[in-house]
Amino acid sequence: MKTLIVMLVLAGVAHADDKKCVVEKPVVAKPASVKAPPCHRASAKLQKTIATELTKAYHPERGGKPVVKFPCDGLGSTIYEIVLETGHGHGGSLDLWRARRRADGKYDVRGIIYRGSSMVHKAAAVPHEQASGIVELPELDRARAAMTATLREVVPPAKPGEGFGMSSSFSSRDSHTVLRFVDHEGRVVERRYTGYASSSAQDTYLGLELAQRALAPIWQLAPSKAAADHDDRAFFAASFNAAVPHFGTDFYWWVMERYVDLARFLGTPAVIGGLVTRLTVTKPGDRSQTDARADAVDALAKITGWDARAGGKSVEDAAKAYLAACK
Missing domain, CATH: 1.25.40 (Serine Threonine Protein Phosphatase 5, Tetratricopeptide repeat)
Known part of the structure; x- marks a missing residue:
């Protein structure tokens, strides 16, 4: 009997040892509606304003002109959740924000703000703060339209014997932006860009930058020293x-x-x-x-x-x- 008890105890210890590190499966989002939403577009006035801003910021590479279009954004009329990530390679920043719609139309916001040491490993320093608050988003339609707008350069056909030159621009400013919208039926639209500002990628990040600015009430919330919950x-x-x-x-x-x-x-x-x-x-x-x-x-x-x-x-x-x- 004693031998059996010892064997059971040892088996229990071995079993516990096997469970030192158990991977927990991530939470799976509920399936989105398969029903196509009504076409949502910004007003003609707002489209014109955004197109003007994008055109002004655009650097043509082949001597053409930028053309901005506003397709249906693929989402329903109500945005339930907004996730925004921003950061810069220089300076050690990474900000994570989530806003969820309340019954009154305002948004509950939660943020995690990282301010660590860029490119330097430190074992002890606490590198983050939290933020939370309730905000209104009066420019949400602007953010939706800017994020999903398409931007491309249209070059006129070359005349016989005529060629086109190429020009480009590049900056040492490296940034990270992710913007994700989830509507009330679970449909998701996401855009992201991580890299350097350059003419070759401007069709991706220029709209994201406008959308981010339109969501300023989210990322302008002040951080606090409260412990993470x-x-x-x-x-x-x-x-x-x-x-x-x-x-x-x-x-x-x-x-x-x-x-x-x-x-x-x-x-x-x-x-x-x-x-x-x-x-x-x-x-x-x-x-x-x-x-x-x-x-x-x-x-x-x-x-x-x-x-x-x-x-x-x-x-x-x-x-x-x-x-x-x-x-």
Whole structure:
């Protein structure tokens, strides 16, 4: 009997050990309506205003003229949720905002504001604040129209023997913007841009910049020092998991770093799956990958309560342990 009890206890310990790191499945959004919404467009007056602003900001590359069009935006009349992400590569910023429509037509806003050390790994400093408030969005139609407007350069046909030159512009200003609208029936329209300001990508980011400015009541809310609560963490998990598929894309490295750094403070079991993707350094000596791995290990230790670095183990060995256990 004693032998049986010991065996059962040992089996229990082994079972508990297997559960050091359990990946929680992300919350799945409810299916959107398959019914096509009525065509929603901004008023002719608003379209003209936006087109004028986009045309003024546009830099023709081939000597043509920009043409702006406003298709149906694919959403119903009522916007239930707005998600906005903004950041700049220089300065260490990443702001995450979510606004949800209330019964009175105003929007409940929640924000996570990251102000970390750009391109420098620090193990202890708390790099974020939270914000919340209730706002009105009088320029929501402007944001919808600007985000979904199409912008392209139209070049007139060349005359016989005539050629066209090329010109381009490029800036060292690197930015990150994601804007997602969800209507009252679950339909989603999203636009995103991460990279440098340049003439080659202006058809993507110029409209996003106008839309972002139209949503100023959201991102102008002042941050507070209040501790993050359950809703903050749930919002962060949703944003983190939506970002994970983009972690390896061009120009996204600094956004990835800041998300992983934030996971050290706001992470829950729902982000473990995404953190695991940062545990393997594919380019030895790459500072970004190395720092992200260290932050991912730190985040996993805090989320699971199991520090694989204990006993003087290296970050690299700890990463291997989490890779083996976090399934």
